[in-house]
Amino acid sequence: MDLRLYAVTDRSYLDGIDLIDAVEQAVRGGITIIQLREKEISSREFYELALRVKKVTRRKNIPLIINDRVDIALAVDADGVHIGQEDLPAEVVRRLIGPGKILGVSAGTVEEAIKAQKDGADYLGVGAAYPTPTKPESCAIGIEGIKKIKEAIGIPVVAIGGITRENAYEVMLKTGVDGISSVSAVFAGDVEENSRQLLESINKAIADRS
Amino acid sequence: MDLRLYAVTDRSYLDGIDLIDAVEQAVRGGITIIQLREKEISSREFYELALRVKKVTRRKNIPLIINDRVDIALAVDADGVHIGQEDLPAEVVRRLIGPGKILGVSAGTVEEAIKAQKDGADYLGVGAAYPTPTKPESCAIGIEGIKKIKEAIGIPVVAIGGITRENAYEVMLKTGVDGISSVSAVFAGDVEENSRQLLESINKAIADRS
Numbered sequence: 001m002d003l004r005l006y007a008v009t010d011r012s013y014l015d016g017i018d019l020i021d022a023v024e025q026a027v028r029g030g031i032t033i034i035q036l037r038e039k040e041i042s043s044r045e046f047y048e049l050a051l052r053v054k055k056v057t058r059r060k061n062i063p064l065i066i067n068d069r070v071d072i073a074l075a076v077d078a079d080g081v082h083i084g085q086e087d088l089p090a091e092v093v094r095r096l097i098g099p100g101k102i103l104g105v106s107a108g109t110v111e112e113a114i115k116a117q118k119d120g121a122d123y124l125g126v127g128a129a130y131p132t133p134t135k136p137e138s139c140a141i142g143i144e145g146i147k148k149i150k151e152a153i154g155i156p157v158v159a160i161g162g163i164t165r166e167n168a169y170e171v172m173l174k175t176g177v178d179g180i181s182s183v184s185a186v187f188a189g190d191v192e193e194n195s196r197q198l199l200e201s202i203n204k205a206i207a208d209r210s
Numbered sequence: 211m212d213l214r215l216y217a218v219t220d221r222s223y224l225d226g227i228d229l230i231d232a233v234e235q236a237v238r239g240g241i242t243i244i245q246l247r248e249k250e251i252s253s254r255e256f257y258e259l260a261l262r263v264k265k266v267t268r269r270k271n272i273p274l275i276i277n278d279r280v281d282i283a284l285a286v287d288a289d290g291v292h293i294g295q296e297d298l299p300a301e302v303v304r305r306l307i308g309p310g311k312i313l314g315v316s317a318g319t320v321e322e323a324i325k326a327q328k329d330g331a332d333y334l335g336v337g338a339a340y341p342t343p344t345k346p347e348s349c350a351i352g353i354e355g356i357k358k359i360k361e362a363i364g365i366p367v368v369a370i371g372g373i374t375r376e377n378a379y380e381v382m383l384k385t386g387v388d389g390i391s392s393v394s395a396v397f398a399g400d401v402e403e404n405s406r407q408l409l410e411s412i413n414k415a416i417a418d419r420s
Contacts (some may be wrong), residue, residue, distance in 0.1 A: 071279060086252040
């Protein structure tokens, strides 16, 4: 599981591009894993979209993770599920998906991180690194907060929240995380170029860390 | 599976009563099966609510059916899942829930009904019997439409859509269905008394049919 550049979809950033086209561009640009997040569509639409995305990701062996909806993940035989603190409990999801699928959990505190690890998470999404429109100042734990969680647990961590082309290098360098996750830094604007530049920054940070 | 009085929850009808209290009242009044339908809450809230409802329904051996969300049904070990035409395909749901759980499918035409039966449905919700605020005139197939579907298939049918205390007897008598399903006729007003009167009308129609 290569978590270096973890793209999360959000059609509101796509500015008219088809989601499948955007995913193809992101894959060409070098994303290493992708999460499909859909909150506003029917189960049938989510299912059909996930099947179409899977055709793209399977060709390049990019793991496809489904946000929240364990049933959609099982229905399309996705590679895993990502859950937040408002979704099904991690230990229940692990029971439903079995040991072979990837389970990711969002965590904002050391306590949540330790619990998620204990409950069967394979990796954590930790943040917010910086305030964002959807996660205000109060949710931002910063570089220090992410570093603290990364040091407290044994499973891989991706940093989330407010990460951009400009700060991706610093986040990777200073927190020691295994990758960065973003919606807008990948999908707003030129998706392929965004992905390429992000991966370059991430790879440089990994090289500079060691 | 006793489908005579199939209650579907909708908290917008509850007028301040706690959903669990309302379910307890409905069970005392004689509902024979219940479907938990939640579209606006988080997966965690749905899961926790379903666990609480199950405690009530299990005591009286009332089957608990979850609307749409196969993952919630599996997570709480509910008795089954009910899906509409905008949810996961029936054959996919049957694969996910296995042969032991109840699968209900909404159908508005003979074609949809035959397909659902073929795809593994255990029963159908067929309607709308009458126009409702959420299902306008164009969706109402009436007594004749429901009767036609009931005669075309071999699995049990519950009539849905616009059914009230006043018309429940007629719907049962004239369509030959196995039960009636309603949100408002059960949950608006005195839930226990609603359920008692509905069941009485249904039982009278079944007696008068034979």
